[in-house]
Amino acid sequence: MLELNNINKHFGGIKAVDDVSLYFTEGKISALIGPNGAGKTTVFNIISGFIRPDSGEILFKNKTIAGLPAWKIAGAGLGRMFQDNRVFGKLTCLENVLLAKKGNPGENPLGAFFFPGKVRAFEAANISEAKKWLEFVGLADKAEIAADNLSYGQQKLLAFARLMADGRELLLLDEPTAGVNPAMIGQVLTLIKKIVKEAGKTVIIIEHNMSVILEIADFVYFMDDGRVETFGAPKDVLADERVREAYTGL
Amino acid sequence: MNYILHILIMIEIYLILGLSLNLLMGYGGLFSLAQAAFYGVGAYISALMMINLGMNFFFTLPFAILGCMLLALIVALPSLRLKGDYFMLATLSFQTLVFTILYNWIPVTRGPYGIPGIPSPVLFGFKISEVWQFFLLGLVFTAAAVYVFKKLYHSPYGRALKAIRDDELLAVSLGKNTTQFKVTAFVISGGIAALAGALFAAYVSYIDPTSFTLDESIFIVTIIVVGGTGNLKGPIIGAFIILIIPEILRFLNIPDTMAPNIRQIIYGALIVLMMRLRPQGLLGDYRFE
Numbered sequence: 001m002l003e004l005n006n007i008n009k010h011f012g013g014i015k016a017v018d019d020v021s022l023y024f025t026e027g028k029i030s031a032l033i034g035p036n037g038a039g040k041t042t043v044f045n046i047i048s049g050f051i052r053p054d055s056g057e058i059l060f061k062n063k064t065i066a067g068l069p070a071w072k073i074a075g076a077g078l079g080r081m082f083q084d085n086r087v088f089g090k091l092t093c094l095e096n097v098l099l100a101k102k103g104n105p106g107e108n109p110l111g112a113f114f115f116p117g118k119v120r121a122f123e124a125a126n127i128s129e130a131k132k133w134l135e136f137v138g139l140a141d142k143a144e145i146a147a148d149n150l151s152y153g154q155q156k157l158l159a160f161a162r163l164m165a166d167g168r169e170l171l172l173l174d175e176p177t178a179g180v181n182p183a184m185i186g187q188v189l190t191l192i193k194k195i196v197k198e199a200g201k202t203v204i205i206i207e208h209n210m211s212v213i214l215e216i217a218d219f220v221y222f223m224d225d226g227r228v229e230t231f232g233a234p235k236d237v238l239a240d241e242r243v244r245e246a247y248t249g250l
Numbered sequence: 251m252n253y254i255l256h257i258l259i260m261i262e263i264y265l266i267l268g269l270s271l272n273l274l275m276g277y278g279g280l281f282s283l284a285q286a287a288f289y290g291v292g293a294y295i296s297a298l299m300m301i302n303l304g305m306n307f308f309f310t311l312p313f314a315i316l317g318c319m320l321l322a323l324i325v326a327l328p329s330l331r332l333k334g335d336y337f338m339l340a341t342l343s344f345q346t347l348v349f350t351i352l353y354n355w356i357p358v359t360r361g362p363y364g365i366p367g368i369p370s371p372v373l374f375g376f377k378i379s380e381v382w383q384f385f386l387l388g389l390v391f392t393a394a395a396v397y398v399f400k401k402l403y404h405s406p407y408g409r410a411l412k413a414i415r416d417d418e419l420l421a422v423s424l425g426k427n428t429t430q431f432k433v434t435a436f437v438i439s440g441g442i443a444a445l446a447g448a449l450f451a452a453y454v455s456y457i458d459p460t461s462f463t464l465d466e467s468i469f470i471v472t473i474i475v476v477g478g479t480g481n482l483k484g485p486i487i488g489a490f491i492i493l494i495i496p497e498i499l500r501f502l503n504i505p506d507t508m509a510p511n512i513r514q515i516i517y518g519a520l521i522v523l524m525m526r527l528r529p530q531g532l533l534g535d536y537r538f539e
Contacts, residue, residue, distance in 0.1 A: 048423060075425035082423070088416040090480075090536065091409065098406070099413050102425050106406030109434050113401060123406065162424065 001026040001202045002170055007046060007056035009039075009226075016042045017053070018226040024170070029196055029203045031213050031234070034223035035246045040206045041083065043223075044172050048080045049073040060170070075102055079168035083175050083206075085155040089148035093139055093158055096147050097130035098123075100165040133161040137191060153184040160191055164199065171195070173205045177212055185209075189216055210238060210247070222246075255381045259453060261493045262388035263446050266395045268473040268485030270442040273399060275471075276479025276536050277408060278435045279415030281334075284325070284341035285443055285470045287348035288318045290462025292444025293451040294352065294359060297368045300452075307371030307452050314444045322440030326433040345464050352459035364458025371452050384453045391449050395442055400482060402438070411435055412480070415536070472517050475524050478534020487533050492517070 049070035106119035329340035477488020529537035
């Protein structure tokens, strides 16, 4: 599904990402773990095109995407959830999800004037699909509420609904449980599992909570100082000495 | 009666300008100080084509509008690579550049002498020259602008612009080519401002560069700041308030030598007060932060 080969990125004198190669299999949940500053979010930014790597190759569905503008990479079917909650705050939850759809003829300014029928038909289909995804994440009753008025956890759920719309195949989730009220973490995890099992998505997750990793991840990469130190099944990686040292100092 | 109609015509012109800026500021979140430049270029294209080529006013309109849209495209492509304040500075320099060209390109624009004797518009052999006729013409133009923006605001295009305003990075992550959205907004906004310019030139029958200065751009921003942005009603109420204020001063028996200064003070104070107390404007949906 996604393949990174020998990616390098320097910021000034700092090697943020140092010769990193990662492989992600379709229909699985893979996790990137490691201490703060290990380069995990930088890897996400490189995959989604917000940061250009200095060297290396990225293949998404066997096509190279390194160097493409971020909106094109997103358009190819790659979804991204940010570490800090991001919503279109002044827009309603429904509008937030409607925006996720690609190829909307109404987003051409001429559409409203010259092919209103086509725009209306697309909009109607988009609305019914968006409502379905709001229901999927449990926000059906919030459709007409401005996203600013949701709780932090609800905004995370809204981000999931947005990612689900439009059939994105690969989802990058940057700490989806961080800052979420503990009662809601279970709900978020169930949702991630549901996304993979029922909707057949591929998920890459950055996570600090080890019990979350053990519960949902199929495969784990451990990063430190911009390098991949070890990888494998969650149990084995979490048992590794270097991982234990990084997380507990033992 | 003509006095009131004259004020209403000026309100119509500034309402169109306010709406055109609203698409940029209230929807795209782009602070532009170049609205008067497009207003002026539209006025000059229409006036010069009527005088030099003897064209009918209504046939000059597509040239004025498309000319300004093309100009907006040329300006937008480099400027929209800049973010926030730097974009505003780019529009400011474009505004200054246009004024300088209008002022100094004497063979074409006659520079500071301006262009006198702009003929009245003729529609199917019927000459529009009375004030009430211009009022009706302005009403048609205003209705056209309101129609265009209403359609755009309620379309998925308007929604995407608002989304980009709220969080550009998120919009990019959903596959939106945000630069393209901003460029089209700038181009549409420039084209509609040209419409106001053509109407102004035909109505006053004399134009010179001093009508299209940076002050004028700031004046249009004032309309938006006072009335509010992000919807239709904000710029409409803003245009009424801002254009009626000087007329009220007229009845307060303030000497002519002082009136323009007092007007500037009032406008300045209004901007400061609105920004401080009600940043979304009187009827706006969106606040500048």
